[in-house]
Amino acid sequence: MNPLDVALEAAYAAGELLREGWRRGGFAVEQKSAQELVTEYDRRCEALIVDILQKTFPAYAILGEEGVAGKGTQAQVRWIIDPLDGTTNFARGYPLFGVSIALERSGEVVVGVVYNPLADECFAAEKGAGAALNQKPIRVASTSSLAAAVVASGFPYDAWTSANDNTDLWRIMVKRALTVRCDGAAALDLCAVACGRFDAYWEHGLAAWDIAAGALIAQEAGALVTDYRGGDAFLRRGEVIAAPAALHAEIVALFG
Structure with a gap:
């Protein structure tokens, strides 16, 4: 079976579980760290995703945010999953969150699926085959300067204690970009760049599951x-800039 099809199946199933939890409310919320939350739906969705992926690809390794990992024999092939991108949004009733599933082969991401269950928007891509939103092709915006750009970012979970808290780059961007947004969902921010809603996205302090699929x-x-x-090396370094070529060059020059 095509890995993309299995990733889509898992994303839709987890998305339905998230919709159900969102509508019901009253779910358990815990503190993972000073600025990071986890809900029962993070864990339930990860378990559901892992179950679906392993039924078809039992040998593939799995890297999951909540620690439900499959110990496959093919370590050079692994799924990278974030069962609930935007946990704080979900926990606080802010309607922007999703499911992120990627497949990596020998260090290269070859499949990516990000599903926003409230909007019923599914972003998907295979390496070399283009990207789609609900099966329709998407492209980045043609914006070529920061002065005309809508840019997104966020803050690392250790912002209370780390000097590298991203505020320096926000100060740069708010003086140069048309506007800057902070939505608290890295995978969905990357997908917003992919379909032209945002012109660019940058952030650091990220894990592979935050950004691999997006x-x-x-x-x-x-x-x-x-x-x-x-x-x-953005997955390894946990930092990312995503933008059309001309705009990307301008951002890299500012960050250098």
Whole structure:
């Protein structure tokens, strides 16, 4: 079976569970760290996703945010999953969250799916095959300067204690971009770049599950996706810039 089809099946199933939890309310919320929450639906959705993926690809390794990991024998192939991108939004009733599932082969992400269950929007991509929103092709915006750009970012979970809290780059961006947004859902921010809602996105302090699927979708939609140095180590370094080529060059120059 095609891995993309299985990823879509898992994303839709987890999305339905999230919709159900959102409508019901009253779910348990815990504190993972000073600025990071986890809900019972993070764990339930991850378990559901892992179950679906392992039924078809039992040998594939799994990296999941909540620690429900499959110990597959093919370590060079792994699923990277965030069962609830935007946990704080979900917990506080802010209607922007989703499911993120990526497949990585030998260090290269080759499948990405991000599903927003409230909007019923499913972003998907395969390496070299383009990106789509609900099966319709998408492309990045043609914006070529920060002065005309809507840009998104966020803040790391250790912002209370780390000097590298992203406020310096926000100060740069608010003086140069048309406007800057903070929506609290990295995968969906990358997908917003992919379909032209945002012109660019940057952030650091991220984990692979935050950005793996969204980064591929943005790339396949025409964005340059790199680390702050303009290199391809964004998953390893936990930092990302995603933007059309001309705009990307301007941002990298500012961050250098």
